[in-house]
Amino acid sequence: MTADTEPDRLAAAALPPLDAAEAGKLRRARIDRIARWALPAVVMIATIAGWQWYVDAYQVPHYILPGPDRVVAALLQDWPTLWPALLVTLQITLGALVIATIGGVGLAVLFAQSKWVEMSFFPYAVILQVTPVIVIAPLIFIYVPSKIVGLLICAWIVAFFPILSNTTLGLNSADHNLRNLFQLYGASRWQTLWHLRLPSALPYFLGGLKIAGGLSLIGAIVAEFVAGTGGLGSGLAFKILEASYRLNIPRMFAAIVLISLTGIVIFASLSILSHLMLRRWHESAIKRDG
Amino acid sequence: MTLASSPLAGEAAGTVVSLQNVSKTFSNATVALKDMSLSIRQGEFVSLLGPSGCGKSTALRIVAGLSSPSAGRLVWPGERPGQKDHDISFVFQEPTLMPWATVFANVHLPLKLKGESARVARDRVMEALEMVGLEGFAESYPRELSGGMKMRVSIARALVTKPKLLLMDEPFAALDEITRFRLNNDLLRLWEEFGWTVVFVTHSVFESVYLSNRIVIMAARPGRVVADLDVDAPYPRGEEFRTSHLYSDHCRRASDALQAAMAGEAPDA
Ligand SMILES: Nc1ncnc2c1ncn2[C@@H]1O[C@H](COP(=O)(O)OP(=O)(O)OP(=O)(O)O)[C@@H](O)[C@H]1O
Ligand SMILES: [Mg+2]
Numbered sequence: 001m002t003a004d005t006e007p008d009r010l011a012a013a014a015l016p017p018l019d020a021a022e023a024g025k026l027r028r029a030r031i032d033r034i035a036r037w038a039l040p041a042v043v044m045i046a047t048i049a050g051w052q053w054y055v056d057a058y059q060v061p062h063y064i065l066p067g068p069d070r071v072v073a074a075l076l077q078d079w080p081t082l083w084p085a086l087l088v089t090l091q092i093t094l095g096a097l098v099i100a101t102i103g104g105v106g107l108a109v110l111f112a113q114s115k116w117v118e119m120s121f122f123p124y125a126v127i128l129q130v131t132p133v134i135v136i137a138p139l140i141f142i143y144v145p146s147k148i149v150g151l152l153i154c155a156w157i158v159a160f161f162p163i164l165s166n167t168t169l170g171l172n173s174a175d176h177n178l179r180n181l182f183q184l185y186g187a188s189r190w191q192t193l194w195h196l197r198l199p200s201a202l203p204y205f206l207g208g209l210k211i212a213g214g215l216s217l218i219g220a221i222v223a224e225f226v227a228g229t230g231g232l233g234s235g236l237a238f239k240i241l242e243a244s245y246r247l248n249i250p251r252m253f254a255a256i257v258l259i260s261l262t263g264i265v266i267f268a269s270l271s272i273l274s275h276l277m278l279r280r281w282h283e284s285a286i287k288r289d290g
Numbered sequence: 291m292t293l294a295s296s297p298l299a300g301e302a303a304g305t306v307v308s309l310q311n312v313s314k315t316f317s318n319a320t321v322a323l324k325d326m327s328l329s330i331r332q333g334e335f336v337s338l339l340g341p342s343g344c345g346k347s348t349a350l351r352i353v354a355g356l357s358s359p360s361a362g363r364l365v366w367p368g369e370r371p372g373q374k375d376h377d378i379s380f381v382f383q384e385p386t387l388m389p390w391a392t393v394f395a396n397v398h399l400p401l402k403l404k405g406e407s408a409r410v411a412r413d414r415v416m417e418a419l420e421m422v423g424l425e426g427f428a429e430s431y432p433r434e435l436s437g438g439m440k441m442r443v444s445i446a447r448a449l450v451t452k453p454k455l456l457l458m459d460e461p462f463a464a465l466d467e468i469t470r471f472r473l474n475n476d477l478l479r480l481w482e483e484f485g486w487t488v489v490f491v492t493h494s495v496f497e498s499v500y501l502s503n504r505i506v507i508m509a510a511r512p513g514r515v516v517a518d519l520d521v522d523a524p525y526p527r528g529e530e531f532r533t534s535h536l537y538s539d540h541c542r543r544a545s546d547a548l549q550a551a552m553a554g555e556a557p558d559a
Contacts (some may be wrong), residue, residue: 177386178386180351180382181380181382181386182403184378184380186403195388195399195403199388199391281390281391282389
């Protein structure tokens with residue numbers, strides 16, 4: 001009897017075997033992890049291959065549609081002009097994102113202090129948001145002498161709204177009972193803001209920030225298109241304009257690729273930032289079991 | 291059984307707080323409380339028992355200062371007039387923890403709001419966590435705890451200020467019965483040890499009899515006190531009390547009083 005149960009007990013002590021459903025779940029999770037990277041990569045490779053095949057097979061002139069090989073060649077060859085332009089665009093984008101964050105959070109905190117302030121000014125934030133930046137940009141470049149400042153303003157206008165509206169929502173969605181608790185313990189307005197409302201708003205803010213990251217790149221590019229002037233310190237949008245005047249289609253593609261990559265990198269960085277800040281406590285960052 | 295609401299009770303010695311003819315009408319014309327008088331005496335474990343909507347939470351919130359009475363007075367005999375800080379703690383039905391903060395930080399909160407840094411308050415926070423048996427979970431986050439453990443954290447947070455008066459609004463209603471029994475016992479043990487005054491809102495006759503030495507029964511529409519029962523059973527109470535005749539007798543008395551209260555309600559209730 002005792003001898004009989006001994007191995008069972010040992011096995012149980014080591015690690016009880018998984019049932020079929022759990023084992024399947026584990027296998028699916030492993031496949032999912034690979035597929036998440038592999039599938040988009042396969043689609044990407046297939047698209048590029050198809051593109052190359054189409055261009056070769058139908059002998060499409062390169063000034064209409066260059067093949068991927070020419071785009072890569074342009075990217076390498078024009079790197080000395082594209083790289084500084086990328087840096088300029090990146091500076092505007094990140095600068096605008098920083099100001100949008102400060103401005104958006106600052107305004108949201110101001111709104112949170114007083115319903116009256118919120119009621120008075122929120123509609124204007126909406127107006128600023130719904131008016132396409134491309135129609136405001138020319139005016140801004142008339143009124144603002146510095147091109148850099150003009151670009152920053154344009155990108156800011158596009159980027160700050162999601163931060164403002166999300167943070168405002170977040171500040172107002174602090175748990176009601178926790179607010180009561182703060183009141184009961186005699187918390188000051190500042191303590192409530194700092195220890196309760198801002199942490200409650202963090203996930204909302206980070207969601208807004210992720211949107212704002214992409215928007216500030218769009219804002220920077222659109223504003224550059226409007227600003228249009230060349231010379232020193234012009235960004236990627238201007239390189240695209242310039243290349244289009246010269247029918248240098250491969251360079252246009254190369255610049256577009258760079259802009260897309262920049263957008264992807266910004267989005268990925270902000271997603272990682274968001275995950276790092278929320279992973280200990282927020283539902284969105286927690287892996288579910290089953 | 292004694293009928294409640296002697297208006298002079300508030301001046302009696304050993305009264306922590308008393309509601310004197312308190313009424314509460316909400317802006318939507320709901321009369322949540324009408325002419326409610328109740329004195330809470332030092333060291334009592336009082337249960338407020340009544341049907342849903344009879345104003346138990348409203349009464350508790352008024353005592354806590356989270357809501358103001360429309361008429362009547364709230365009197366704190368032992369305190370200087372105009373004192374704002376009443377040394378109260380409140381436990382809600384939900385654990386109401388800050389998800390972004392560790393168990394330690396959650397329990398530290400009341401002290402932090404009073405300006406005590408984590409370093410200064412460390413011993414007191416750990417002591418409160420020990421009281422509820424969670425000293426090993428100080429660095430955990432609320433989501434890593436079970437429902438019962440979260441409730442314990444919530445209780446530890448209420449105890450960390452060593453309050454004169456502990457207000458609890460159906461604190462265990464969302465828990466399973468086994469966990470509820472265990473927390474009932476823990477709460478009683480702590481109450482006996484430290485001798486606080488507790489006002490405990492519940493809609494369970496059994497829970498109120500098991501825990502308290504006084505049961506205040508309320509009726510709805512309008513919310514008012516209809517009966518005030520003493521539970522003369524010795525502490526410490528344990529599982530054998532739950533199965534005793536004394537317990538079932540008290541349960542029947544409380545249950546009858548509750549039935550009577552509900553029978554007297556307006557028919558639209
Ligand atoms: N903020 C409010 N505004 C309007 N009416 C309210 C408000 N709070 C409570 N009431 C009403 O007052 C009455 C008493 O509510 P209260 O929450 O005190 O009851 P309760 O006894 O705690 O009920 P329960 O057992 O369901 O928690 C109810 O009819 C409720 O609808
Ligand atoms: Mg209630």
